[in-house]
Amino acid sequence: MNKERYINKLNKIKESGNYRVLRDVQHNGFLIHYNGREMLNLSSNDYLGLASNPVLYEDFRKETDVKLLSYSAVSSRLLSGNHEYYNLLENDLSDLYGKEAALVLNSGYHANIGILPALAGKRDLIVADKLVHASIIDGLRLSEAEMLRYHHLDYEHLREILFNHREEYENVFIVTESIFSMDGDVADLQELCDLKREYDTFLYVDEAHAVGVRGTNGLGCCEEQGCMDDIDFIVGTFGKAFASYGAFVVCDEMFRDFLVNTQRSLIFTTALPPVNVAWTRFILNRMPDFYSYRMKLTGLAERLRVTLANRGFETRGDSHIVPFLCGSNENSVYMSELFQDNGFFVLPVRYPTVPKNEARIRFSLNAAIPEEDYDCLMEFIEISL
Numbered sequence: 001m002n003k004e005r006y007i008n009k010l011n012k013i014k015e016s017g018n019y020r021v022l023r024d025v026q027h028n029g030f031l032i033h034y035n036g037r038e039m040l041n042l043s044s045n046d047y048l049g050l051a052s053n054p055v056l057y058e059d060f061r062k063e064t065d066v067k068l069l070s071y072s073a074v075s076s077r078l079l080s081g082n083h084e085y086y087n088l089l090e091n092d093l094s095d096l097y098g099k100e101a102a103l104v105l106n107s108g109y110h111a112n113i114g115i116l117p118a119l120a121g122k123r124d125l126i127v128a129d130k131l132v133h134a135s136i137i138d139g140l141r142l143s144e145a146e147m148l149r150y151h152h153l154d155y156e157h158l159r160e161i162l163f164n165h166r167e168e169y170e171n172v173f174i175v176t177e178s179i180f181s182m183d184g185d186v187a188d189l190q191e192l193c194d195l196k197r198e199y200d201t202f203l204y205v206d207e208a209h210a211v212g213v214r215g216t217n218g219l220g221c222c223e224e225q226g227c228m229d230d231i232d233f234i235v236g237t238f239g240k241a242f243a244s245y246g247a248f249v250v251c252d253e254m255f256r257d258f259l260v261n262t263q264r265s266l267i268f269t270t271a272l273p274p275v276n277v278a279w280t281r282f283i284l285n286r287m288p289d290f291y292s293y294r295m296k297l298t299g300l301a302e303r304l305r306v307t308l309a310n311r312g313f314e315t316r317g318d319s320h321i322v323p324f325l326c327g328s329n330e331n332s333v334y335m336s337e338l339f340q341d342n343g344f345f346v347l348p349v350r351y352p353t354v355p356k357n358e359a360r361i362r363f364s365l366n367a368a369i370p371e372e373d374y375d376c377l378m379e380f381i382e383i384s385l
């Protein structure tokens with residue numbers, strides 16, 4: 001046995017300034033307690049603020065017979081774990097998205113490591129945006145298909161790849177996120193739908209950061225950009241704006257059937273607890289009501305970008321995820337500590353997670369945080385930074 005290897009690797013991680021620890025944090029709504037300080041939590045994915053909304057919890061308890069809701073399914077969905085709440089949730093999802101079928105999965109990670117490996121085989125090609133999420137990368141690694149990456153949001157590059165390679169493969173899958181979490185920028189789904197039609201490919205869109213937040217009813221960028229019908233596989237997650245846990249894919253009935261029969265991250269894992277699936281459905285049915293929260297997020301994001309730009313700082317994107325580029329890793333750490341000292345819990349994202357000298361602080365906005373608190377944030381940036 002060689003333990004030295006692991007110790008050396010850990011030391012290397014420490015030297016590079018990328019050592020990770022699990023923080024001791026406590027939560028009080030949108031406030032977070034950490035290091036003896038109470039701060040606004042601007043680092044969670046609770047974009048609509050639903051996770052700290054006591055009225056919702058109360059309503060859920062009132063209208064659900066909680067006695068019937070167990071905390072574990074105690075089995076895979078393929079054995080005895082497929083409780084009735086799955087059917088209810090999947091019917092609602094397929095209705096809302098206007099698709100033949102929906103399949104609920106344990107998490108976005110499970111979705112992304114399972115669906116593409118099930119669908120894309122040896123004779124196929126997956127073409128993915130350069131900046132897709134780690135879970136998609138892991139899915140690509142598990143798939144037997146060939147893989148190519150196009151420059152981030154560069155659809156001319158994607159077109160070139162399709163033009164040069166489409167004929168060599170049986171099926172081609174274009175894979176993207178709709179909102180990318182590092183730059184907070186948004187994919188042009190219409191353009192991707194055009195390419196998909198032109199080159200006869202499948203289109204797979206991960207809407208993890210967009211469900212709940214974009215579109216009139218909160219269905220995501222596919223709703224906002226009017227192309228729900230054209231996307232073959234729309235994936236969404238429930239662990240972010242939904243304030244729940246789990247994920248889904250909406251697609252054709254045949255593909256749902258195929259995934260039930262072949263997707264290993266569905267077959268070989270315990271089903272979600274009934275109480276969790278019922279809560280997700282409860283939130284899904286209220287999503288249209290949160291329109292004003294979505295509007296608030298759009299306004300806040302715009303305001304924060306303008307405030308940063310007016311001070312000469314670089315920012316990017318077009319969503320409720322707002323990066324503040326700080327240059328070096330060291331500077332991003334310094335800046336995040338400055339924000340934390342002043343009551344704003346933000347964290348640095350460093351190289352190699354992002355390109356060298358593009359280390360940044362990432363603001364994840366939360367609609368439940370009062371306007372006055374955001375005023376303080378803007379003032380801090382305008383006056384003290």
Ligand SMILES: *Cc1c(COP(=O)(O)O)cnc(C)c1O
Pocket residue numbers: 106107108109110112133135177181206208209237238239246247
């Ligand atoms: C968060 C995220 C996931 C993972 O979803 P979980 O439900 O947390 O496992 C997948 N894809 C993207 C783009 C994400 O941002």
